[in-house]
Amino acid sequence: MAEITYYTKEGLDKLKEELHQLKTEGRSSIAKAIAEARDKGDLSENAEYDAAKEAQGLHEAKIAKLETVLANSRLLDESKLDLSKVLALSIVKIKNVKNGATMTYQLVAESEADLKSGKISVKSPIAQGLLGKSVGDKTEIEVPAGKIEFEILEISR
Known part of the structure; x- marks a missing residue:
């Protein structure tokens, strides 16, 4: 089970904003990079495509980690x-x-x-x-x- 972490309102809002940014702007910029790399031809020898897919995996892992942190966070009154x-x-x-x-x-x-x-x-x-x-x-x-x-x-x- 994940550890519960206590936050101030300001800290919790900052985490939520970061997650929102990663899910919107972050995902769209990675999708564009993958599309551009795909347009350059043969995917089996396309290092740019491989790098973009790896970046996507890391990005999604960061989103998942942040979602877990938020799920286990509590606002202190x-x-x-x-x-x-x-x-x-x-x-x-x-x-x-x-x-x-x-x-x-x-x-x-x-x-x-x-x-x-x-x-x-x-x-x-x-x-x-x-x-x-x-x-x-x-x-x-x-x-x-x-x-x-x-x-x-x-x-x-």
């Missing part, structure tokens, strides 16, 4: 989430206990993760170390640079 502990979609302000640096991250689904905008995957080491913790809790998290102790300063949505 942020207004009903508990603010007393860190959960998926929480916006968490943390402080590195050693150097005093503070960071703010939102824990999101893997496909929504974007470090530049402060969104980290719930499957990342930092998010895994924060899940279930409350304001004031300290947690030691194993990151590529070693173990770092963080204190949770604030949890919001």
Whole structure:
């Protein structure tokens, strides 16, 4: 059974839009490439036709994967989430206990993760170390640079 993934409305809309684009414009452009290659003659020795058919197979596999992700995705109602502990979609302000640096991250689904905008995957080491913790809790998290102790300063949505 596929894993259920939780998304924000924005993330879910983005996935639906990508699927729509793949099914419409993507499929029509591949069909045109196959038709053009077919018009060039003998299919047994037509590398362009083979490449277009392979691209079609990869495209359809991507569509199938995206449909599976959407079928197993759930929209989280942020207004009903508990603010007393860190959960998926929480916006968490943390402080590195050693150097005093503070960071703010939102824990999101893997496909929504974007470090530049402060969104980290719930499957990342930092998010895994924060899940279930409350304001004031300290947690030691194993990151590529070693173990770092963080204190949770604030949890919001």
